[in-house]
Amino acid sequence: MQVHTCKFHHCLVPDKNGQYQCKWRAPFNLSEEDSIDDQGHWKSKWLFSYLNGWVPAITLNACCNNDGKLLTNGADTKNVMFYVTIYQTKKQGKHFNMSALLAKGYAYHSHHTAYLNSLQDNQRLLLFRLIHTINWEQELAAPMVISYLMGWGDTYHSHHYSPVYWSSFISALLKDFPALSHTQGSKEEGKDSGGNSNAAR
Template identity: 30%
Template sequence: MNVLHNQSNINPACLPTPNPSSPNFAARFRADVVQLVETDNKHKHSDTCYKYCDPKQGDKKICRLLMPRKLVPVSTIDPDTGHISMRRSDPWINNFNEYIISACRSNMDIKFIWSGSDAKALVYYITDYVTKMSLSFHDTFALVQKSITSFQNSLQQTSKESAIEKSRKLVLRCYNTLASQQELSGVQVASYLMNWDDHYTTHKFQGLFLIQTERFLQAELNEIRTKQ
């Protein structure tokens, strides 16, 4: 009873996705989706909703996400225009896909892309979003400069390495410095702290340690060259 009570106080987004092999999975899955939607997928007005409104110019305070939305009792398709009106029973719930929201454990607002122009706009938006840097240019340059300075100080102690090895270590140190400063989402941090899986595969794979493999191949290559 205490376990069930504690779970009821936890945000559904922090709970794992129901196991498909568990008994009565369909009911568990539906209850999980309902909890996620009611807790995390309801729209709440914020300053972001009105960031394009300028009261000084007489603009009306209208939510740019068009919330609340009109209720639709039954899903219909207009035969003349082809417009699809999906059933909506709550004016504040964002559009969602039950399988995606259960797997991602986060809010969403899914939309079907009809035209080529919408598809192009979506590709541009996703590309711009996933490639944006979490660090500004001046912060990046400062971190790289710090790595170079630290690397130069370490070279004074070990100066017998080849230029290729020094270059490899410099690039690796710069990468590690930048990677250590990358922002992590709350969901990602919580997943690691709770020891949840961060990926799912159909097969079990053996880990491959690239640095050790590279060193082994380099040693073998050097040995072959000395024998020639």
């Protein structure tokens, strides 16, 4: 389960009146039990306002964070499909603020820790802490992680391809069919003779 914490520059955004509100609409509305009315408005059992609507059976058996929602129309289904796809593949928008994370992580360590006077140690600690800041905040897609763990590289493909150069192909073809070279030579001689005769005329 994942407890939501509202933070500036993360989920708190200003509205038209200048008031900051959570873009995920936290705190969430509470409900003592699952219910739905004749207008189609539904509520799931929600006892803590900053915890997503988790499904106990999924949490117990899959041991993972989840968020249950009742799909009542095509628009909701479409939105969930887009959300799951973006969450699974970790679109590049997640990395747009990497430079800000680096600056934030470095500023934190500079303020809370004492550095050595050695320039070499300063640079080493700088790189070390920046990398740890990236690892802490970076989100990686599961297919990419599995590909690296299995040693499949940056791309996944079902076949292995080899480059075929046209000159090598022609050489192999003429080697097996020598008559083709004579035919090609005759055509070139005909072109040359035609060109010479036209020039003579």
